[in-house]
Amino acid sequence: DDKVAAMLDAFFDPAHKDHKHARSFKTCYREATGDDRCTGLVRDCDSTLMREALGTASWAEVLGDAITRRMVADYNILGVFDVWRRMATVTGPGDFRVQERTRIGGYGDLPTVAEGADYTALTSPGDEKATYAVAKRGGLETVTLEMITNDDVGAVRRIPTNMARGAKRTLGKFVLDTVRNNAVIYDGKALGHVDHGNLGAAALGGASLRVARLAMLKQAELGSNEPLGIGPQTLWVPPDLEDAAVDLFRRNTENDKTFQQSLALDVVPVWYWTDANDWAVTADPLNIPLMEVGFLHGEEEPALFV
Template sequence: MNEQNEFLEITAGAEGKRPTVSGMAYSGGKMRLPGWKFPVVVDLAGMTIPDTVPLLADHNNSTASRVGVISAKVENNQLVISGEIVAEGDLASGIVAQGKAGADWQLSIGADVQDAELVKGKRTVNGMDLEGTFYHVIKSTLREVSVVAVGADSTTKMTVSAKFNLKGEVESMNENEKKVETAAQENASVQAAATVPATVDTSAEVAAQAARSERERVVKIKAICNGEFDKIEAQAIEEGWSPEATTEKVLAAFRTKQPVTAVNISVKKNDGPNQKTLEAAMCLRAGIDENTVVKDYGEQAVEMAWDDRDMSIRALMGECLRLEGMDVPRRFDNQAIQAAFSTVSLPGILSNVANKKLLQAYEAQPIIATKLCTTGDLNDFKEADRFRLTDMGDLLPVAADGEIKEGGLIEESAKNQIDTFAKKFCLTRKMIINDDLGAFLKVPVAMGNRAARLVDQLFFSRLLANPAQADGKALFSAAHKNLLTGATSALSADSLKKAIELYLDQTDADGQPIAVEPRYLVVPTALKHLAIELTRGATLVMSGGTDNVVRPALNVLADENLQVVSSPYLANSAYTGASSTGWYLFGQPGTVDTFEIGYLKGRRTPTVERGDLDFNVLGMWFRVFFDVGVREQDHRGIVKANGAA
């Protein structure tokens, strides 16, 4: 992006030295840019400035337009530059020559944008409090600075004319101007010589002198015009212009022939969409929430992608081929499909969009295990020891001699191990030809749902199996004092009170209470409503019996703040140990260890990756994999009731 300055100074070098240029390239305020919906502010604190920067004419990226080299720095929240005009071509000569003739110039920066954000409120940038709405260019890289024509910019209020301080002759003056100046000097010499009194004053000599002067005037006019300004030449000869008058006319005409530069700012953009905007467009087409797309790709990319959100798969392939400089085949055949999949951008776009659809489905699926279990990170797929420290011994009174007794910590260990779960799917030739992106994305959506259910499947299969622990006893057992059995364990007010009592009586390694309250009542779906009635009702109505016991109407269980969690896995016959009567009490994860969900190096969601092209399949393979494992950690903090004899 480019922005005009408020001050430009060009100093023509003395003999043997190059002209210099200095000035303010950007004042730090708002700018109106072609292709941007709102004004733009470049954050100078986030601008990367190389040691040297090319000085161009009118942002023209060509060798001929490179007129100098400058250095840039930020001073008082403004970008200032200084350097030299090193070229000797027409453009460089014209810049200095027009400055000498009174032309006004300004500077303009050219920068690449790495990160931009739409600001709708107030924000301080470059030391100024700016009101939205505007684009805040947070990160950019200065690529070049250009000399441009003067122009008013009402947004940034940069209307100060350029200032020139020309000293001596300019070495880089082009050939036309040299001829103009030389002819003018020669003519002045002739006129000076003509003022010297002649020793012989005859009419013949006067006539001869006049003829010579006229011939010299015509010769000089032709030299000044040099065959480039025929109309000026003819008019000057016919109307008797002096060489000086002709020089002024030629210089004025010469200035009008120079390229007129664009005022204000020009934004460097690709002619077509880039990979970022294409990916954003495909996300919008796939139904990814717009706020999520804006967060991932930025407001500007989404704005540019909005018109392409209905882009077909064929059109996407064509754009990816263009992005990588490849020819787009006229015929959409197998060769075109293979060429598109050989690019880097197309498989990357499709896998990223598929990954977002999978994560969207994964996060939308409720996972019971994450409520009841802690999480941990494992570095590999080997069975890992999960150690925790347990304090031993209570605080003791300090003896008269001031000695403090030693306490201690003991390590208790459990195990966890992760495994990889995966599947693959394909974007087929048929899907591509039918432009059926929806059919392609149904697979990662289904796999996202499956991945979420996988965590619960691993958890409940382990919970119901009641595996043996390091001490050789089952997870739920009388030895661990966390199991209710018999007919009286069926879910009821009385059995729930007994289970809570059993839970609260759990002790640590040194025989002291763990002092943790139960938080979750986990039941099969058949017991869900009974569990809600027991834990949320204000009163309990007791039926009369033979003993006709009178009880208070207050429901004390409602004060336990138990959250009911029901799951169909508990009674599913596909799982060993399933029961429609069994129920559980769990503590708050993090307060007490119960079960742990292990992930590989912190990756807590499944991943989509593209595979290699398969010669036997007309299409592209993708794979979904999830590294996860679930293991019990401690029998304390869990209580089970069989619910039946």
């Protein structure tokens, strides 16, 4: 069974040292089952070979394990679909029930204490509750008898890679659509709302960027109502605006940077945004929490069941 597992790992991994010896999916199937005619019937399999090669597992389970290992390896390669991590904090809820998160406000300026006088009670900060619940995403895929018999190497080999890509893309769009679609959040209002002081309609440019930065600096802290003074770190744009966004911070031929050029925000193109009016700025999530993404039991990788 170790040899069969290694053979299938080599088949799905072009970098495997034995990959060139495992180029035929049909051969892998035959080596594991003894079903030379590829009927898929137990009576046509070599029971002795299957017992030695697969132990107590079935061909489907062994193949599923190999696909899972390849899928997870591909999933863990960072790429354009992982840019959402620049704005989110990851947690690991333990169940599917509604998760409650409390945002605690800040204190106002501390009063002076006169000599010999008592300290006075501070005004306790307010709080607000945010909620979300974990949901599962997935679907079915089948490796058919026809695929084995026809030895569709390319089709079979792409299954784990394409599954990994689909999972990463789904997750990235789920998080970033909160911004792009201006989704309704826990207070019943859209994320970008006049009451939140974070909504703009102007196209991306030097003037609109400065307005957005100023609005962020003036954002009032919950409880104290004092300006947070936290400016933007990341500029999110569709690919069509990437060059224009980068040019906003380019020095050209000036010896000294302008104020706008000194900001030097991280420009992040979001691969699937298409509207040239879709752009946003966010602060450093290590400086202030922006968004939380929860994975059930902290399992961030996709799982495959056979």
